[in-house]
Amino acid sequence: MKNMNVAIVGATGAVGVEILSCLETRNFPLASLKLLASKRSAGKQVAFRGQTLTVEELTPESFAGVDLALFSAGGDISRQFAPIAAAAGCVVVDNSSAFRQDPDVPLVVPEINPEAAFDHPRNIIANPNCTTIITLMALYPLHLQFGLKTVIASSYQAVSGSGQQGIAELEGQVRAIVDGHPVESKVYPKQIAFNLIPQIDNFADNGYTKEELKMLNEGRKIMSLPELNVTCTCVRVPVYRSHSISVVAQFYKPVDLELARKAFDGKPGIALMDDPATRTWPTPLDSTNGDTCYVGRMRRDLAVDNALNLWVVGDQVRKGAALNAVQIAELLASR
Ligand SMILES: NC(=O)c1ccc[n+]([C@@H]2O[C@H](COP(=O)([O-])OP(=O)(O)OC[C@H]3O[C@@H](n4cnc5c(N)ncnc54)[C@H](OP(=O)(O)O)[C@@H]3O)[C@@H](O)[C@H]2O)c1
Structure with a gap:
């Protein structure tokens, strides 16, 4: 490297x-590291590998001498x-949705389409949507086995998906309710504490939200499956961290539950946590602060032919964003 x-x-x-945490714990090969944010944070000091780094204000001149941003x-x-x-x-790995559907910008999950990272004519590589990454980590091994046709999903998305402000809003509302004070909602359209919000991102003309359409469009692009059918409802839940997704996945080939379970053997980043006899299934807390996504509750679907019903959880700040981006950076550093 x-x-x-x-x-x-x-x-x-x-x-x-x-x-920062992923670069540190994965021992990423660094010649130098520059921390950029808004004017508000300029001057803030951050510890990294025994050194103190100072946050700088982002300006157009920030990228001189930088290989990777x-x-x-x-x-x-x-x-x-x-x-x-x-x-x-500089090669950019971008966590936002700004370039994900640009045909000249690869959309990469290293466990699925690592080669795409090396074909970046605009010098930009997009990191996919967090819910999409976690869902595909579970679906791709099954796709290799049975051929994925249709995905019917509902997501249960943590407040940290809205950044630091989402975490602060949930914490503030829980404290206000416990203390008997009025609840203020600034980040979400309604109270999130002790509630669920069935809208993430803005609505498109067809009644789906943009977050829901990302599952369709990004899933097709990452797995090179232009015919894939996806329908999804995305819900914000009062969980700090880790998204969960309930999925019915229909396949072209007949499904076999034992083969489906074996599909995860030896696959990096995804593991089965699934044993009804011992009430074993993953929760958001099981994946929080970890690199592994978990699959549980896997069963043959009773309503849809050739389909499996499963429950997937993953830390969306790590595998859904930071870790995936650092894995892409590792691919680039390896060549
Ligand atoms: N949170 C997730 O689970 C998640 C998952 C996947 C993708 N993403 C994507 O990742 C991106 C960041 O999300 P986040 O959750 O980390 O948000 P966040 O906690 O709100 O952090 C935003 C960051 O952007 C900086 N920033 C804001 N305005 C700026 C400006 N004018 N110039 C330079 N820096 C500026 C902030 O710096 P200051 O501290 O100075 O304000 C802060 O460092 C978004 O595109 C989001 O969609 C997030």
């Missing part, structure tokens, strides 16, 4: 902090600064 000059854009956010500061910042970084000769 070659040592790289790396910048993190959005280094103080929920994903940025986790990117990991962006996690939202779509507007990516749209404005990723092309500037790319023009400066």
